Amino acid sequence: MPSRRRYLAGVASAGTVAIVGCTGESDYDDAADAAGDATDWPTLAHDGANTGYNPKGRGPESGVRERWTADISSAAAPPVVADDRVYVASGDDLLCLAAADGSEVWSHTFDDGKTMALWSAPTVRDGRVYVSGGNAETLRILDAATGEKRREFPTRGEVSGAPRLGRDGRRAFVSTTEGWIHCFDLEAGTEYWRTELFGHVVAPLAVPKNSSLLYVATEGGEVYALSKDDGGGAWRQKVPGMLEVAPAVVGRSVYVLPFGGRVHKLSTEDAGAVEWTSESRAFSDHHLAVADGRVFATDGDSLLAIDADSGETDWTVSTPDNANCAPAVADDTVYVGDESGRVHAVKTGGGNSVGGVRWGARRWKTDLGGRVREGVTVADGRLYAYTAPSEKQNRLHALEEP
Numbered sequence: 001m002p003s004r005r006r007y008l009a010g011v012a013s014a015g016t017v018a019i020v021g022c023t024g025e026s027d028y029d030d031a032a033d034a035a036g037d038a039t040d041w042p043t044l045a046h047d048g049a050n051t052g053y054n055p056k057g058r059g060p061e062s063g064v065r066e067r068w069t070a071d072i073s074s075a076a077a078p079p080v081v082a083d084d085r086v087y088v089a090s091g092d093d094l095l096c097l098a099a100a101d102g103s104e105v106w107s108h109t110f111d112d113g114k115t116m117a118l119w120s121a122p123t124v125r126d127g128r129v130y131v132s133g134g135n136a137e138t139l140r141i142l143d144a145a146t147g148e149k150r151r152e153f154p155t156r157g158e159v160s161g162a163p164r165l166g167r168d169g170r171r172a173f174v175s176t177t178e179g180w181i182h183c184f185d186l187e188a189g190t191e192y193w194r195t196e197l198f199g200h201v202v203a204p205l206a207v208p209k210n211s212s213l214l215y216v217a218t219e220g221g222e223v224y225a226l227s228k229d230d231g232g233g234a235w236r237q238k239v240p241g242m243l244e245v246a247p248a249v250v251g252r253s254v255y256v257l258p259f260g261g262r263v264h265k266l267s268t269e270d271a272g273a274v275e276w277t278s279e280s281r282a283f284s285d286h287h288l289a290v291a292d293g294r295v296f297a298t299d300g301d302s303l304l305a306i307d308a309d310s311g312e313t314d315w316t317v318s319t320p321d322n323a324n325c326a327p328a329v330a331d332d333t334v335y336v337g338d339e340s341g342r343v344h345a346v347k348t349g350g351g352n353s354v355g356g357v358r359w360g361a362r363r364w365k366t367d368l369g370g371r372v373r374e375g376v377t378v379a380d381g382r383l384y385a386y387t388a389p390s391e392k393q394n395r396l397h398a399l400e401e402p
Contacts, residue, residue, distance in 0.1 A: 049249045
């Protein structure tokens with residue numbers, strides 16, 4: 001286990017860790033490569049790199065209708081979709097619903113006598129569900145078919161974000177609010193390494209498949225690059241503000257968004273040096289979306305597209321009311337919800353513009369009748385969104401093309 005002294009020694013020699021990055025010829029290719037081949041949405045932000053992008057999937061494009069709804073007690077993270085099932089962190093329970101009709105397949109409650117209050121999305125892979133969060137101080141692995149517990153790993157503090165898996169699925173990585181990063185060997189059933197950082201961690205880790213490093217954003221505004229092999233430090237970079245949104249890693253860049261601040265692009269090849277800071281302030285819940293050469297967030301009353309090369313605002317499309325939920329991109333459409341209860345589907349290119357007048361950007365919008373919270377998820381031709389109507393039961397909506 002690396003000590004603080006060993007960790008700081010590693011940070012002092014920033015740049016000595018080899019970084020294996022993808023070499024796509026464009027930002028679009030880099031983002032698609034980082035996102036991977038999954039056509040469903042098996043974890044928060046779709047993938048371990050936190051791209052918020054499903055390049056080989058699709059959602060409703062020409063229009064939308066409601067396929068089904070399901071009442072839930074609460075929701076603290078966007079739903080996860082894998083193998084024709086939808087997973088919802090709802091209150092003290094993890095719910096597994098059939099994607100076809102929203103019927104309950106199983107539910108799992110942490111039975112350790114503590115109030116779980118799940119606040120992180122699970123990760124689903126190879127017939128297993130990796131779930132954590134709340135105050136259970138564990139990573140728990142469930143059977144995806146039945147919801148039964150198969151294994152559990154203790155952690156130092158409350159796990160703060162969706163679990164992340166290595167490329168071959170043999171290791172799991174989690175962070176805790178106390179600043180601990182754990183790596184577990186899933187085949188041996190043991191802890192492989194752990195390291196402690198300076199500061200609380202509430203955002204999910206970024207564990208890109210094409211890199212020897214993983215990335216951590218702390219509440220204090222620091223971004224760490226750690227070795228996947230032993231947790232040793234490669235570099236760290238400070239940005240102004242609190243980091244509660246998952247860092248997104250595309251190609252040789254890390255995109256981070258401090259609370260109420262501006263997006264920062266950090267270079268993985270230059271010890272996290274800031275390449276640009278966006279000209280516009282941005283907001284998002286849980287994660288950004290990176291696709292088609294753009295970084296997507298909101299600026300309070302608009303969907304915001306930031307040029308991934310320059311940090312300049314490429315385009316904005318108005319939303320009627322505060323839109324802070326996490327955006328999602330599938331193919332060439334970006335989806336976002338707002339506090340008025342509307343979900344918006346917009347072309348990633350932003351349509352056409354002449355003299356400051358923009359048209360042809362919006363594909364459709366629909367009113368779900370309650371505040372759209374947390375984020376939206378796109379998989380298998382459907383879009384999933386939570387609503388929280390005033391004085392009514394929270395609800396999960398499954399939307400599809402008419």
